[in-house]
Amino acid sequence: MTTLDMTPGAQIPRTDAGPQTAVTQALSSAAYRDGEIEPFVTAVTAATFKKPRFRLFRANLGEAFSAAVIARTMGAGRKPIVPSFGTDTRQIVEHCLAAQEFRANRDRRLTTITVVFGLLALPGTLIWLAAFYLRAWLLKDKSRQNELYGGLALLAAGAVAVLLALRPPAAGLLGVYLRITMIAPVVGWFLAKRIVLRSTQELRDRWKALVEGNAVAASVAKAVPRDDLDKKAADLRDKLGRLEAEQETNVQHYAGPKGILGVGRRWGEWRLVDVLRPADGQADFRAFHPWDLVRKISAHLKALAISEVANSGMTNLSIKQWAVLEVGENADEISRPSGADMDGDRMREFAVQAVADKQTFSGGGARHYLATQFITFDGKLIITFTVTVTLLANTLTVTVAGYALGPVAGVFGDKPAPKEKTIQKTGKFWEEKTVQLPLIDNDEVVRQALRAPFMRLPGLLAWLGGGLGLPEPFGFRHAWANPPWSSRFMTDNALNASVPVLSAVHAATLEFLEEHDLDTEHFFKNRASIIKSEAQGTRPYKVDQFDAG
Template structure:
C-alpha cells in the first residue's frame, strides 16, 4: 500500500506496506459492512452491549453503528483518554470511518429528497405501507411459518387497497385525484430508493473488499479547510492530529490480571537478583544510578536487529522507555499526569529519568519500565518484553517480563460474501439447491429511507434506533484482541523472541557491573540459571497468584 508521510518536509511516497497493515485494514473494513450489529457484538464483545432502539425500522446496521461509535469515541469533544494501539494506525481506521459516513451521508441526502417527495407529501398512503411492513416484521419475529403464510396476504391487501383507491376514489375533485395516487406514489418512491440503496451498498462492499486487500486509501475531504473560516474542518484536522499524538504516548496503565492495557497480559517472568560486592582488589565499587544500568541495557537491546548470521536479525523491533501507572482490573477509564513534566500525552525525557532513579518502591505513582516491542505477523501479534531495574539496600534486581497481545477476532478479517439461501428443491425434497438472494431487501430499503430524514439529527436517531457501545477503557487494538496461544506459530514466536532479549539484558548487566568494579561471579552464575530456564519457556498466568 502506498501512502504519503504528511509530516513537514519533502513528501516522499512510501511503497512498503509496513509491519502493521493487516489489523489496521481489518478494523477499518467494519466501517463499510452491512450486517447486523447484534451478531457482531455477540461474537467480539458479548459482555458489552449498546443501547437498544425504540423502533426496529430505525435500527442501524453494523457499518453505521461501528463508524458512529468509533468517531464519537476518538474525535468527540471532551472524550476520555484512549489506550494506545500498538501494531495499528488508529488514524487510518478513523479516516475510513469518516469516509464511510460520507458515502452514507451522500446516500441519505438523496433518500431524504425521495422520502419528502414521495413519502411525506403522501403521508396517509406511506403510513399504511409502514404499518404493513411493521406487521410483517412482527410476524417474522413471532414465527417464521406465520410470516411465510400471512406476509404475502398483508402485501396483497395493501395492493388491493391501492388499486381500489386508484380505480374508484371515495372523494371527488382535487382530493379525489390525491386519493388515487396516495398509495401508488410511495411505491414509486420505494423503487427509486431501492436503486439508490443498491448502488450505495455495492460501493460500500467494493470498498470493504479493497480495504481487506490493502488497496484502499480513505479520502477525507471534510478534514481539509476550504477557507480561513472553515472551523469545522480545522477542528476535525486538529482532533485527528491529537489522535496520532496520543498513539505515541509513553504513559501506559497496568490493569491487574488484565495486564498492561495495549500490551496484553503478562505470561512470563525472569529475575536476576544478587548482592552488590566490590570486585577482587577493590575496597568499594563505583556508585551508580539505576538509570545508568537502564541506559546500558537500552543500548544493547537496540542492537537486536543485527546478527552475525544471515537473516538472524530480529525484525520490526523498537525499544521504548515507558512509564506505567496502576489502575484497577475493572476500571472503565484511564488518565495521564499533567503539568510541566508532560508534553501533550507524552512524558518528557527528564521526568522519565527521575522516575527510573526514584524506583517508586512502596509509594503510589508511576514506575519506569524499559520495553522492547516486536510487531509481528503484519501487526496481528504484539510481543513486548519489559525490563525493570531496582536496587534496595545493596541488592540489585533486574526483572524481565513477557507480555503478548494477540490477534483481533477472526470476524474482522471477513470479506463480503453474496447472500445465499440453501433450500430443498421443489419436487425433489431430498436434494438441496442454493439460490442467490438480493443484496437489498424490501425491509432494508424502508429502513434506510426512514433513517435518511434524521441526517441532521444524529442524537435523535441514536435515541430512536439504538447505538453500539465500545469496550472501556477503549483502544482500537486492545478492545477486541484475543489470546495468541491457540496459534502454534504465534505461540512459538512469543516464546522465542524473549530469549535474545534476556541474553542482551544479561550481557549488558555483566558489562555494566564490571565497568563499576563490582564482583560479577555470582551474577554470572545467576545468569547461567536464567539461561537454563530459557531452554523450556512456557507461558503461564503470571499475574494470577494462589495466595490469600
C-alpha cells in the same frame, strides 16, 4: 441516475502504515459493512448491542461502528484512548469518517425521494409503513407462520393501493390525490432501491478490498480547509492530529490480570537478583542510579536488530521508556498525569528518569518500564518485553517480563458474502438446496429511506435505531485481540524472541556491573546462567494470577 462518488478526492497527507497494514485494514473494513450488529457483538464479545426502539429505524453494523468510533475518538471532552500498537489508529478513524460522509451523500438523495414521494403522499406512506412495521414485528420470532402473516400484511396494503387507484371514495382533486397517495410511495421505493443497491455494492467493494489487503484511500474532504476561515475543517484536522499524537504516549496502564492495556497479558517473567558486592581487590564499588543501568540495557537491546548472520536480525524493533500507572482490572476509564512533567500526552524525559531512579520500595504512582517491542505477522502479533531495574537495600533486581497481544477477532477478516437461504426442493421435501437472495430486499430500502431524513440528527437517530457500544477503556486492539497461543507460528515467535532479549539484558547488566567495580563472578554470572537454562524450556503461563491460598 449517476453513481455516488467514491474516488479518493482531497485527503490528509499521511505516511505508510508499515507493518501494521493488515490489522489496520481489517479494523477499517468494519466501517463499510452491512448486516446486523448483534452477530458482530456475539463474535467479538467485548462490545454491547444497543437495541433499537423501532426496528425499521435500526442501524446496520457499518453505520453503528462508524458512529461509535467517531463519537469516541473525535467527540468533545472524550476520555483518553488506550494506545493501539500494531495499528494505524488515525487511518481507521479516517475510514469511518469517509464511510459516514459517503452515507450522508446517499442519504441526501434518499431524503429528496422520501419528501417528494413519501411526505407529500403521507396517508399512503403511513399505510405502507404500518404494513412493513407489522411485518417486521412478526418476523422477530422467525417462524414460517409469522412470515406468512407478514406477507399478508403487505398484500393488504397493496389491495388498499389498488382499491384507491380504481375507486377513490371522493371526486375532484381529492379523488386524484387519493388515487396517487398509495402509488407515489411505490414509485419512491423504486427510485430509492436503485440508490440503495448501488451504494451498498460500492460499500461492499471497499470492504472486500480492505480485507484482501488492497490499497484503499480514505477520503476525508471535510478535514481539508478550503481557506483560513474554514474553522470546522481545521478543527477536524487538529482532532485527527491529536489522535495520532496520543498514540505515541509513553504513559501506560497496568490492569491486573489483564496486563498492560494495549500490550496484552504477561505470560513470562525472569528475575536476575543478587546482592551488590565490590569485586576482588576493591574496597568499594562505584555508586550508580537505576537509570544508568537502564540506558546500558537499552543500548544492548537496540543491537538486536543487527546480526552477524544474514537475515537473522530482529526486525520491526522499537525501544521505549514507559511510565506505567496501575488501574483496577475492571476499570472503565484511564487517565494521564498533568502538570510540568507532561508534554501533552507524553511524560517528559527528565520525569521518566526520575521515576526510574525512585523505583525502590515505593508506594503508589508510576513505575518505570523499559519496553522492547516487536510487530510481527503484518501487525497481527505484538510481542513486548519489559525490563525493570530496582535497587533495594544493596540488592539489585533486574526483571524481564514477556507480553503478547494476538490477532484481532476473526470476524474483522470476514469478506462480504452473497446472501443465501436454504430451502426444501420442490417435490423432494426431504432434500434441501441453497438459493441466492437479492443483495437488497424491500425492508432494507424502507429502512434506509426512513433513516435518511434524520442524518443531521444523529442523537435522535441513535435513540430510534440503537447502535454499538464500544468496550472501555477503549483501544482498537486490546479489547478485540485474541490470545496468540492457538497459532503455532505466533507462539514460536514469542518464545523464540525471549532468549535473545534475556541474553542482551544479562550481558548489559554484567558489563555495567563490571564497569562499576562490582563482583559478578561469584554471584550474577551464576544466576544469569541459571535463567538462560530455564529459558530453554520456557512456556506461556499466567504470571499475574496469584493464588494466595
